[in-house]
Amino acid sequence: MDWKTIYSGFIKTLTNLFGEFGLARVELRSIASKDNLIIIRCRRGEEHMVRCAALMLTSMDGQPVKARTLRVSGTLKSLKRFLSRDSI
Amino acid sequence: MRRYVDLNVEMELFLKNPVSRVAHEIKRSGFHGVALSSDPNTNCGSLKSIRESMREHGLDVAFRVNFEPRSRQELLKFLRRNRMRFEVIGVKPLTNELATVSARDHRVDLIYYDLSKRNTVFRESVAHVCVGALEIQVRPLVALSARGGIHEIFARLMREVRIAVEHDIPIVVTSSARELSEIRAARDMAALAECLGLSGGGSLDAVSRNPIEIISRNRLKLSERYIMEGVQLLGDV
Numbered sequence: 001m002d003w004k005t006i007y008s009g010f011i012k013t014l015t016n017l018f019g020e021f022g023l024a025r026v027e028l029r030s031i032a033s034k035d036n037l038i039i040i041r042c043r044r045g046e047e048h049m050v051r052c053a054a055l056m057l058t059s060m061d062g063q064p065v066k067a068r069t070l071r072v073s074g075t076l077k078s079l080k081r082f083l084s085r086d087s088i
Numbered sequence: 089m090r091r092y093v094d095l096n097v098e099m100e101l102f103l104k105n106p107v108s109r110v111a112h113e114i115k116r117s118g119f120h121g122v123a124l125s126s127d128p129n130t131n132c133g134s135l136k137s138i139r140e141s142m143r144e145h146g147l148d149v150a151f152r153v154n155f156e157p158r159s160r161q162e163l164l165k166f167l168r169r170n171r172m173r174f175e176v177i178g179v180k181p182l183t184n185e186l187a188t189v190s191a192r193d194h195r196v197d198l199i200y201y202d203l204s205k206r207n208t209v210f211r212e213s214v215a216h217v218c219v220g221a222l223e224i225q226v227r228p229l230v231a232l233s234a235r236g237g238i239h240e241i242f243a244r245l246m247r248e249v250r251i252a253v254e255h256d257i258p259i260v261v262t263s264s265a266r267e268l269s270e271i272r273a274a275r276d277m278a279a280l281a282e283c284l285g286l287s288g289g290g291s292l293d294a295v296s297r298n299p300i301e302i303i304s305r306n307r308l309k310l311s312e313r314y315i316m317e318g319v320q321l322l323g324d325v
Contacts, residue, residue: 048279051275051279051280052279052283068272069275069279
């Protein structure tokens with residue numbers, strides 16, 4: 001699944017859950033992706049909303065999916081290091 | 089370090105999938121243990137073998153039973169028969185009167201509600217006498233969200249969480265997973281609790297400290313060392 005599909009799935013779920021104002025508050029941005037992994041940036045303090053969206057995400061492009069938050073970090077460097085690990 | 093426990097995983101999960109696969113998925117989601125919900129008439133041997141297999145993968149398993157009583161007598165009879173057999177008992181009351189009876193009974197660990205029914209909700213009158221915990225299940229919530237109108241359910245859950253917090257009632261968030269895809273990450277479930285109004289620490293407690301306390305308390309009561317509240321045998325039994 002390409003990153004655009006994953007990202008738009010998150011946008012749609014966040015909008016359904018928290019509305020346009022909620023989506024604006026989160027300031028969601030897609031940063032990087034690898035296979036079915038995606039790094040999403042959000043506003044500090046609003047990570048729980050993005051995590052909740054991951055929990056409630058059930059389908060993308062008509063396909064059933066399950067999203068799981070692997071890690072939350074303040075730096076892109078640590079997340080990219082985490083993504084490059086084989087154990088994921 | 090916090091240890092996370094999913095206090096409601098259905099037996100169906102183990103019937104449809106090999107134990108190793110279920111254990112792998114649960115560990116990947118960040119959990120250290122689960123409570124396995126089964127029918128009261130389930131063979132104890134099969135439950136114990138699941139527990140042993142899960143322990144080999146480093147996961148603890150507690151046994152849970154859920155009940156939907158239709159009357160007060162039915163509930164009390166069920167509790168009398170099953171309290172000493174299961175480590176966790178969850179009750180889904182169908183009326184507000186049954187909710188009050190369940191909440192007041194020390195043998196009931198968790199109360200959870202049918203989110204599609206609007207007339208039976210967690211109220212102040214129930215919270216006032218509640219000695220157990222309030223459970224929020226993720227699977228029915230996700231299923232209902234697919235139909236739309238989830239804002240009403242979220243509003244209701246936020247009210248119930250606020251009432252529970254005001255009355256110091258522990259809140260537990262569980263997956264109630266029946267399929268592998270329904271097992272959710274522990275901290276994502278905590279995030280749901282935070283969105284519903286719990287503090288950051290309280291939301292993490294809903295998937296860690298609160299479920300662990302319920303299991304520990306009941307394991308102590310079910311052990312041979314337990315005599316009565318506050319009294320237990322020490323040394324070799």
